Every structure is written in structure tokens, then in C-alpha cells.
Amino acid sequence: MIRITDIVDKVVEYNPDSDLDIIDRAYIYSARVHDGQVRLSGEPYLSHPLEVADILADMRMDTESIAAALLHDVIEDTPATKEDIQEMFGSGVALIVSGVTKLSGIRFPTKIAHQAESLRKMILAMADDIRVVLIKLADRLHNMRTLKYHKSAQKQAAIAQETLDIYAPIAARLGIFWIKYELEDMAFYYTQTDEYERIDALVNKAKEEKEIYIKTVNERLHYKMEEMELKCDIKGRYKQNYSIYQKMLSQDLEFEQVYDLIAFRLILDSVPQCYAAMGGIHSMWKPIYYKIKDYIGNPKPNMYQSIHTTVVGPKGERVEIQIRTNEMDMIAESGIAAHWSYKEGTNIDENTGELFAWIRNLVENQENYKDPDEFLENVRIDLYPDEIYVFTPFGDIKTLPKDATPVDFAYSIHTEVGGECTGAKVNGKLVPLAHKLRTGDTIEILTTKGHHPSTDWLNFVKSVKAKTKIRSWINARERERSYSLGKEMIEKQFRKKNQNFNALVKSGEIDKVAEGFGFKKIDDLIAHVGFGKLTPLQILNRALPDIDKQDTGDESILKRIIRRRKKKTSTGVIVKGLDDILVKFSKCCNPLPGDPITGYITQGQGVTIHRKNCINIMKMSNERTIEAEWSNEFTESYPASIKIRTTDRFGLLADIASVISKYKSNILNARTETSEEGIGLFYFTIMVESSDQLRRIMSDIRKVKKVSDVKRIVRTE
Numbered sequence: 001m002i003r004i005t006d007i008v009d010k011v012v013e014y015n016p017d018s019d020l021d022i023i024d025r026a027y028i029y030s031a032r033v034h035d036g037q038v039r040l041s042g043e044p045y046l047s048h049p050l051e052v053a054d055i056l057a058d059m060r061m062d063t064e065s066i067a068a069a070l071l072h073d074v075i076e077d078t079p080a081t082k083e084d085i086q087e088m089f090g091s092g093v094a095l096i097v098s099g100v101t102k103l104s105g106i107r108f109p110t111k112i113a114h115q116a117e118s119l120r121k122m123i124l125a126m127a128d129d130i131r132v133v134l135i136k137l138a139d140r141l142h143n144m145r146t147l148k149y150h151k152s153a154q155k156q157a158a159i160a161q162e163t164l165d166i167y168a169p170i171a172a173r174l175g176i177f178w179i180k181y182e183l184e185d186m187a188f189y190y191t192q193t194d195e196y197e198r199i200d201a202l203v204n205k206a207k208e209e210k211e212i213y214i215k216t217v218n219e220r221l222h223y224k225m226e227e228m229e230l231k232c233d234i235k236g237r238y239k240q241n242y243s244i245y246q247k248m249l250s251q252d253l254e255f256e257q258v259y260d261l262i263a264f265r266l267i268l269d270s271v272p273q274c275y276a277a278m279g280g281i282h283s284m285w286k287p288i289y290y291k292i293k294d295y296i297g298n299p300k301p302n303m304y305q306s307i308h309t310t311v312v313g314p315k316g317e318r319v320e321i322q323i324r325t326n327e328m329d330m331i332a333e334s335g336i337a338a339h340w341s342y343k344e345g346t347n348i349d350e351n352t353g354e355l356f357a358w359i360r361n362l363v364e365n366q367e368n369y370k371d372p373d374e375f376l377e378n379v380r381i382d383l384y385p386d387e388i389y390v391f392t393p394f395g396d397i398k399t400l401p402k403d404a405t406p407v408d409f410a411y412s413i414h415t416e417v418g419g420e421c422t423g424a425k426v427n428g429k430l431v432p433l434a435h436k437l438r439t440g441d442t443i444e445i446l447t448t449k450g451h452h453p454s455t456d457w458l459n460f461v462k463s464v465k466a467k468t469k470i471r472s473w474i475n476a477r478e479r480e481r482s483y484s485l486g487k488e489m490i491e492k493q494f495r496k497k498n499q500n501f502n503a504l505v506k507s508g509e510i511d512k513v514a515e516g517f518g519f520k521k522i523d524d525l526i527a528h529v530g531f532g533k534l535t536p537l538q539i540l541n542r543a544l545p546d547i548d549k550q551d552t553g554d555e556s557i558l559k560r561i562i563r564r565r566k567k568k569t570s571t572g573v574i575v576k577g578l579d580d581i582l583v584k585f586s587k588c589c590n591p592l593p594g595d596p597i598t599g600y601i602t603q604g605q606g607v608t609i610h611r612k613n614c615i616n617i618m619k620m621s622n623e624r625t626i627e628a629e630w631s632n633e634f635t636e637s638y639p640a641s642i643k644i645r646t647t648d649r650f651g652l653l654a655d656i657a658s659v660i661s662k663y664k665s666n667i668l669n670a671r672t673e674t675s676e677e678g679i680g681l682f683y684f685t686i687m688v689e690s691s692d693q694l695r696r697i698m699s700d701i702r703k704v705k706k707v708s709d710v711k712r713i714v715r716t717e
């Protein structure tokens with residue numbers, strides 16, 4: 001059990017001139033009135049106010065707050081009254097303690113009404129003195145930490161749910177993120193134990209697997225910062241289980257797809273150093289441009305400041321990095337409490353005032369809500385700024401994510417209504433399907449029988465249900481198409497060899513083939529051919545391995561055709577796990593042997609090879625990318641495009657062309673441009689065998705007189 005002297009020591013450390021007498025007196029009084037009471041844990045009751053006071057000392061609160069924390073349960077649970085407290089400890093402490101006290105005397109018709117009224121009281125008191133809510137949060141934190149001593153699982157779940165609904169969002173609104181995360185994680189455990197444990201096990205496994213990787217990232221960050229002479233602290237922090245779970249739910253992801261499981265945090269001394277550090281990191285690892293968020297330049301409404309960037313790290317894995325100053329780090333963790341420590345007393349500085357505005361708004365409006373339910377609803381709207389509340393024509397309320405559209409609304413009613421949705425009226429007016437709904441809207445959905453979801457909808461729907469249902473419809477349709485296409489391709493291939501595929505299916509021969517490729521059903525095997533993941537020839541060779549030997553008559557011609565086809569399709573690329581697959585090269589980045597590459601499975605067209613750092617492949621879905629590498633025996637030529645800047649355009653074309661032909665490389669295409677300043681630009685597409693050869697050609701072109709720059713370019717068509 002924590003001792004009062006530990007708390008006093010902490011207070012003296014951050015506030016040496018404080019009036020410790022009030023803390024001593026509060027402790028003695030609290031010990032006396034709580035004497036004989038026991039917590040469910042079996043500990044003396046006094047342990048609870050001590051722990052709460054300790055949490056406040058960690059938040060560097062003033063002595064009045066610490067005293068109030070020690071006394072926070074005396075009005076509720078002992079014979080002491082507000083007047084007693086006022087007399088002994090002054091009106092400041094008395095106001096806080098009575099603000100923290102739950103309503104008991106009055107009876108309420110329902111539990112909800114009671115809860116709503118208690119909350120209303122707390123919020124009113126909070127508007128007078130924010131310290132009320134800080135004590136309330138610390139109180140809840142300690143109660144959650146000791147929730148395991150509750151006997152009833154039902155009671156545990158109810159308290160945990162209330163924590164998720166009310167206290168964690170309040171902590172978030174006040175910017176006290178360490179409390180928010182701790183509350184959420186504990187509440188997650190008690191409300192959904194199975195899910196919590198599943199995710200916890202996955203996180204622990206990932207921690208083990210990623211240990212070396214994390215060490216590498218850490219070391220390289222350290223090295224880079226040292227090289228740039230930037231003094232900084234680097235921390236690697238794992239996402240909380242509940243945050244991971246929320247992300248999986250809201251973006252419909254599998255655990256493996258949550259790439260920002262760990263975020264690295266760099267803490268520096270000044271703002272310019274933060275930007276310098278970002279530049280250093282971006283020069284080492286390529287940033288994903290749409291993931292750069294500058295909350296230093298544009299702070300969040302709760303005053304959070306930090307730079308967030310996601311880069312492609314050492315192993316091609318995405319790494320999230322947060323960069324901030326010491327002060328920003330303190331505010332990010334403690335939020336309003338950082339502005340409310342002992343120094344400020346009860347004065348609200350301008351920033352804190354802004355942060356405080358939502359509470360004041362709520363209080364000013366509360367008179368309009370006579371009904372506690374209505375008030376609670378209003379608080380909910382305020383605590384969950386990411387949700388909207390809309391109505392069906394019958395007045396039923398639906399909760400949707402912010403910026404949700406009529407399509408989200410339609411799916412929230414029924415999957416069928418979603419799929420057949422062709423129009424919508426919002427408050428009686430026709431709107432486009434991508435229209436953004438607002439709290440209070442009444443929505444009527446227009447449907448057409450036999451209408452189907454559209455892929456475009458995925459660009460604007462916000463709810464998980466709509467996304468999942470639309471995707472599963474598209475997948476089912478794709479599968480259907482892939483199946484019929486695959487069937488046609490296989491039948492054709494078998495007919496060429498005078499074989500009947502369907503007869504082999506009936507005889508059970510194909511079952512073995514499907515099994516051999518790892519499919520449970522023949523339909524899956526066929527669909528994979530249509531999808532481009534397997535070729536009909538692979539199926540044929542597996543089903544009838546000796547087919548070429550048995551062949552008569554036109555055997556030699558067929559063989560030659562196959563051989564020629566094979567030669568033609570031999571691209572010098574090995575796609576992992578697939579030995580006979582149609583491979584094409586992407587036009588967007590023109591990969592060359594030697595470039596790191598990756599494959600993308602296209603529908604019905606085999607695999608397209610991209611350079612690993614191609615921006616298009618980074619944007620595409622991970623499920624369809626497949627590992628690929630160059631085989632060692634590439635003798636083929638591949639197109640590559642280069643751009644040459646010159647200071648003078650006359651007579652150069654011949655010189656450049658002769659360099660290219662020295663390497664026996666063919667020119668596919670050449671184009672010239674002259675800029676207004678008289679700078680000549682040459683664009684060549686040439687055939688090369690590898691990125692090495694291209695580099696050699698480029699370096700020789702650079703040696704040509706009047707050539708100022710040669711670059712490999714990515715075609716932008």
C-alpha cells in the first residue's frame with residue numbers, strides 16, 4: 001500500500017514551497033472517518049483515496065487537489081458533510097469534493113436517469129473547477145485497476161462499459177491520453193475478454209518476431225540523428241490492444257494488416273530540430289507522402305502537437321514515426337493537466353480556456369434539456385465527435401460514422417436495402433448517393449428491384465457494414481466471372497489435346513489436381529485459373545503428366561507451339577510459388593533486372609511486375625501482391641525510359657545514339673523538346689538487359705559534351 005509520505009515527497013519535489021499542512025490534515029481526517037471500512041480487495045478503505053491522491057501527484061497537481069483526492073469519498077461513504085469539509089479545509093476543497101460526490105439521497109425512476117443526472121452534476125461541477133473531473137478520472141482509474149475484486153462478472157462488465165462510454169472519451173477530450181489508453185485497455189478486457197485475449201496473444205507474438213527489426217530501426221534512427229548532431233530521445237511504443245481492435249473494426253482489417261502496431265517517437269529540444277529530424281528520416285527512408293501529418297504547424301483542437309510520418313522502412317515494411325518536442329510530449333500525455341498543474345492554480349490560460357469551451361457549451365445548453373436522457377444523448381454527441389445521429393422516416397435513430405452517406409444509412413437498415421439503393425431523400429430533398437449526412441437528418445431511401453452495389457460506392461461509404469457488404473458482393477461477382485472464364489480456358493486447353501476436362505472432373509481425376517494445388521474444391525481451382533493465378537497448362541500437366549508422350553499426329557507441331565510460347569513468355573522473372581504464370585511488366589515503372597520488384601495479381605491477366613518502390617503498387621491492396629524476383633538467366637531485353645537535359649540541342653542526337661548503340665541497345669522511341677530557355681530535352685525509350693547495363697549507358701551519356709543531366713524516368717500515362 002502506498003504511504004502518505006511517498007505522496008508528500010512527490011509533491012515537495014515538483015512544488016517545494018507548497019502548503020503540506022492541508023495534505024497532512026486531509027490524510028488524518030480521511031483515515032479517521034474511513035476507519036473500519038474495507039475495500040473489496042480486503043485492503044483498508046484508506047488505500048483507495050491514497051492511490052487516487054498518488055495519481056494526482058503524478059499529474060503534478062496542486063495541494064488543494066491532493067487534499068480533495070484524499071477526501072473524495074468522505075461525503076458519499078461516511079457521515080461527513082460538505083459543511084464539515086468547508087469548515088476544516090476551506091471552500092475550494094469542499095467544492096471539489098462535493099462535485100465528485102455521486103448523487104445518492106434522491107431516487108430516480110431508472111438507473112439510466114440516475115447515471116445521467118450524476119453525469120450532469122459532474123459536468124456542471126467540472127465547468128466550475130476542472131479539478132473535479134481530474135479527480136473523477138483518477139478515481140475511475142484506480143477502481144478499474146482493482147475491478148478484479150468484484151465478484152460479479154456482470155457488474156464488472158457494466159462498470160467497464162460505462163468507462164468506455166463516458167470516462168475514456170472525457171479523458172480523450174481533455175487530452176489526457178495516458179489515462180484514456182489505460183482505461184480503454186482495462187475496460188476492453190472486462191467487456192470482451194475473448195477478443196482482448198486473442199489480440200493480446202497476437203501482439204505478444206508480433207513483439208517476439210519483430211524484436212530484431214525494431215532494434216534495427218532504432219539503431220538506424222539513432223545513427224542518423226547522431227550524424228545530424230540532433231540530440232534526441234527515441235522510444236518505440238506499441239499500440240494498445242483496444243486501439244488495435246478499434247482500428248481493425250473501423251477499417252475492416254485483419255490483425256496482420258495493422259502496420260502501425262509500433263510507432264517510433266523522437267523527442268527533441270526545439271521545433272526546428274523536429275523538422276530537421278523529419279528531413280533526415282525522409283532522406284534515409286522514403287515517406288508515403290499522403291501519410292505525412294504536420295500537427296506542429298496545425299495543432300489538433302485538444303492542443304496536440306507532433307509530426308507524424310509513415311515511411312517505407314529497412315525491410316520494405318511501413319514504419320510510423322512521431323516527432324515532437326519535450327513540451328509537446330508532455331502535453332500529448334497529460335493534456336489539460338499539463339496546463340493545470342500547481343503553477344496555474346485556478347486560473348485558466350487562453351489555450352486551456354479553448355480546450356475548456358466544449359464543457360462550458362455543454363453546461364450553457366443543459367438548461368434546454370430537462371429530461372436527463374436527452375442530456376445524456378447530448379453529452380454523447382459531444383464526447384463522440386466522430387459520430388452522427390440520423391433518423392428513419394419513422395423517427396428511429398441510427399448512429400453512423402461522421403461523413404456517412406445515404407448508402408451507409410441504407411446498409412444500416414438492411415443489406416438488401418443497401419444493395420438495391422438507387423437514390424435518397426434527405427429531409428424531403430433528393431440528394432446524390434455520396435451526399436454527406438448530418439446529425440438530425442431524416443433519410444428516406446429509394447430502391448430499385450434487381451439493382452446491385454457499385455464499386456464506386458467504396459470510394460465514399462464510411463461504415464464498416466457498408467464496406468464489408470459491398471466488398472463481399474463484388475468478390476462474389478468476381479469469383480463467378482473468374483469461374484466461368486477459368487472453365488472456358490481449361491476446357492479449351494484440354495480440347496487441344498483431345499481430352500475432355502468435364503469427363504475428368506466426373507471421374508474424380510481433377511479432385512487430386514485441386515488437392516495438389518492446395519484447394520479443397522475444384523471450383524476454387526477453376527476460379528483461380530480465371531483469376532490468373534494458375535494457367536490451364538499447369539492444370540493439364542498435373543492431370544495428365546504423360547500427355548505429350550501419348551500424343552500422336554500433330555504432336556510435334558503442338559510441342560513446337562508450346563515451346564515457342566514458353567520461350568516467348570519466359571520473362572526472366574520468378575513469381576513465388578507459381579512456376580508457369582503469365583507475367584507482364586507494368587507500364588508505370590518499367591522494372592529492369594536488378595531493380596527490387598514485386599508482383600500484382602491482376603484479374604484474368606496473370607501477374608504484373610512493378611518496381612518495389614512504384615507509387616502505384618504502394619497504393620494497391622496488399623492481398624493481391626505477390627513476391628517476385630529476377631531469375632539469374634535473363635537474356636531478354638526490357639524497355640527503359642530516360643530523360644536527358646542538355647545545354648544545346650544541336651548535333652547531340654547523333655552522339656547520344658552512338659553511345660546507346662555501343663551497348664548494342666535498340667532505341668524504341670526518341671523524342672526531343674526545346675524549352676524557352678533553349679534547354680534541350682531528349683526522351684529515349686531503349687531496350688536494355690538489366691538496370692546495371694542501363695546505369696552504364698546513362699553514365700556514358702553523362703560524359704557526352706553539353707549533356708547536363710540524365711535521369712531514368714517513370715512513364716506517366
Ligand code: MN
Pocket residue numbers: 048072073139
Ligand atoms: Mn472513489
